[in-house]
Amino acid sequence: MIRLIEDICTVFWRDWIVLKRRLTKFILSRMVAPILYLVAFGYGLGRSISVEGGTYIDFLVPGILALNSMNISFNSITPVHAERVYHKSLEEYILAPIAPAAFVIGKVLAAMLRSFISSALILVLAMLFGASLQPLSSPVAMVTFLLVLLINSAIFAGLGFIAAMRINTYEEMSQVNTYILLPMSFLCGTFFKTSTLPDTVRFVIELLPLTHTSYLLRGLGTGNEVSVSSIVVLMIYLAIVLSMSLRAFNRVE
Amino acid sequence: MIRIKNLCKVFKSNKVAVDDLSFDVNDGEIFGLLGKNGAGKTTTIRMLTLQTRPTSGEIIFEGAADDLAVKKMIGVVPQHINFDQDLTVGENMELHARLHHLNRQEQRQRIHELLEYIELGNVVNDDVRSLSGGMKRRLLIVRALIHRPHILFLDEPTVALDPQVRRKIWQLIKQLKAQGVTIVITTHYIEEAEQLCDRTAFLSRGKLIALDSPANLCRLNNAANLEDVFIRLIEDDKID
């Protein structure tokens, strides 16, 4: 058990020194999209709209946090694809006397850290844009809010890991972004409520993890009750994704 | 000792890369795997080092209860350069040391002494991408030695190196043997096998076509040197 933690730390250490070296670049580049969303939809378009009696920006911020944590954590882990296919540096981990789980967990945690840093920055930005955030008022809501964000980033880090293990070309990797992450960014209750969608579309969208994350973050962010079932759904996704990640890593040759 | 029994590898493309190999590698010997490009040397090494699963057959490392125990006792120098491109020379070494559970002090001392040995102590903080080809090769070899493996696998370690560097690597390999390390080396340089190997296996199209000491191979094939043996064996293999 101690060995497992030590090995997780080694994997995490590698990602941490790489991140540290490029922290400023990382922060700047990852802030562009969320700032644009805040400006265009929150400040520009949103001033004339109100949702459920609140301002649109208060409605929007949890959505942006959800989609951003998805995108950052997924894309933070995809360089493993190049380590496997191109540089072959993944071989060092395969040859090492470590549990395969240590590698998966270490990589997922490192992606979660990146996602966490950018979430914190968005919260600060959102407040500068005049959003009011309720979860800060109650400790329980605050912890739950944080937990949901972390689970969400773990799910998408895991998905990124699976993609990095299974997919063989760069092109296909970027197609995952275009055909899966981008549509989810817009449709999963991030910019508008899923209840406005046609029934069949809505049924599919409401099965997706990001929809549950948006719903939970928004509920907690506006000080409303949230249903525990959404948290359970996210936990189930997390368990499935992590066990699939481990399997994918074990199968790498 | 490593026992290899009826080892086969068939890739998804139905390519038979390794075809029914059986042989033993004895403790403390330098065992050479010779063969032309595409003979199946790398695939054999990758199966022996648990990087690729055999399609069938058995590999037994004596004295190792499971895969983890095997991984602890082997060191691997791959045919291709596989450093972490985002890390420096020293960080690449540290990553290996950490993954093999050396304590902090051992890490520092071992990395220092190995980098000094290959005269790369002054580039420890450099980007690994900035090294020359020869420097990368040397670094690749000493990285595999950090954790003092009992069995060392080297897949064409001296490919495209200057003669002086190649000789230095031979010297290192002989030194390791003197320390009791078992060595499995692949090469297509006949001279390398002649210089180093206690026993040499010839592979052709995935099959083992001869296995003996270089001297015996020459005698049995009525050849003046290993190169003649090689040419003769390959020709015979083409006939049937």
Ligand SMILES: Nc1ncnc2c1ncn2[C@@H]1O[C@H](COP(=O)(O)OP(=O)(O)O)[C@@H](O)[C@H]1O
């Ligand atoms: N991943 C792979 N998929 C399909 N064929 C492969 C793969 N790796 C190697 N081969 C084929 O198997 C044969 C043996 O390759 P290899 O073991 O690399 O030979 P060597 O190292 O002796 O040059 C070659 O014909 C090669 O093309």
Ligand SMILES: [Mg+2]
């Ligand atoms: Mg080869």
